[in-house]
Amino acid sequence: QKEVEQNSGPLSVPEGAIASLNCTYSDRGSQSFFWYRQYSGKSPELIMSIYSNGDKEDGRFTAQLNKASQYVSLLIRDSQPSDSATYLCAVNGGNNRLAFGKGNQVVVIP
Amino acid sequence: GAVVSQHPSRVICKSGTSVKIECRSLDFQATTMFWYRQFPKKSLMLMATSNEGSKATYEQGVEKDKFLINHASLTLSTLTVTSAHPEDSSFYICSARDQVSSTDTQYFGPGTRLTVL
Numbered sequence: 082q083k084e085v086e087q088n089s090g091p092l093s094v095p096e097g098a099i100a101s102l103n104c105t106y107s108d109r110g111s112q113s114f115f116w117y118r119q120y121s122g123k124s125p126e127l128i129m130s131i132y133s134n135g136d137k138e139d140g141r142f143t144a145q146l147n148k149a150s151q152y153v154s155l156l157i158r159d160s161q162p163s164d165s166a167t168y169l170c171a172v173n174g175g176n177n178r179l180a181f182g183k184g185n186q187v188v189v190i191p
Numbered sequence: 192g193a194v195v196s197q198h199p200s201r202v203i204c205k206s207g208t209s210v211k212i213e214c215r216s217l218d219f220q221a222t223t224m225f226w227y228r229q230f231p232k233k234s235l236m237l238m239a240t241s242n243e244g245s246k247a248t249y250e251q252g253v254e255k256d257k258f259l260i261n262h263a264s265l266t267l268s269t270l271t272v273t274s275a276h277p278e279d280s281s282f283y284i285c286s287a288r289d290q291v292s293s294t295d296t297q298y299f300g301p302g303t304r305l306t307v308l
Binding site: 123 | 223240286300
């Protein structure tokens with residue numbers, strides 16, 4: 082089993098809709114969770130970090146963490162064309178190394 | 192805050208030459224920096240963890256004699272790709288952790304695109 086899994090294929094959402102991304106992880110001892118956005122040809126940029134169970138909101142982004150079920154999700158409200166990118170879920174298992182999922186491509190259709 | 196720079200942003204070299212890539216944390220100190228490689232349409236792959244003042248820790252399958260890492264100060268780590276070959280062509284990205292911050296967030300540099308002819 083991979084450390085971090087993002088299984089959904091490319092996600093197409095109409096402009097203004099909610100995009101929902103999910104991520105599961107295998108290390109139950111993981112403490113830190115991150116969502117990065119990566120535009121084509123660019124490096125990842127941090128969108129959200131979350132450490133405790135529950136929801137964390139920042140602007141149009143909401144991260145949700147459920148340690149019991151070992152999943153973390155990202156909601157993008159009022160999706161904009163500029164949100165079109167690949168979103169990477171990353172988990173720190175306590176050894177200072179981030180394990181990345183393969184990413185989910187989001188396409189916002191105007 | 193938390194800005195990481197990389198230089199050069201793009202390099203093209205001949206096979207057999209060596210290429211040095213610099214990673215700098217501009218507004219914070221980083222005892223730990225990380226080097227990743229990303230091939231087209233693939234996820235990030237951690238190559239090594241760079242520790243200030245000590246030897247880097249390489250991931251399994253990464254040749255330490257080919258990818259030389261030096262972390263001589265709290266704001267600078269370098270990756271040297273020695274005797275580069277076309278299969279080394281990739282997008283190399285560094286990240287840095289802010290040692291002062293209580294979080295373990297990694298901030299990424301803009302990346303270096305290496306093309307070996």
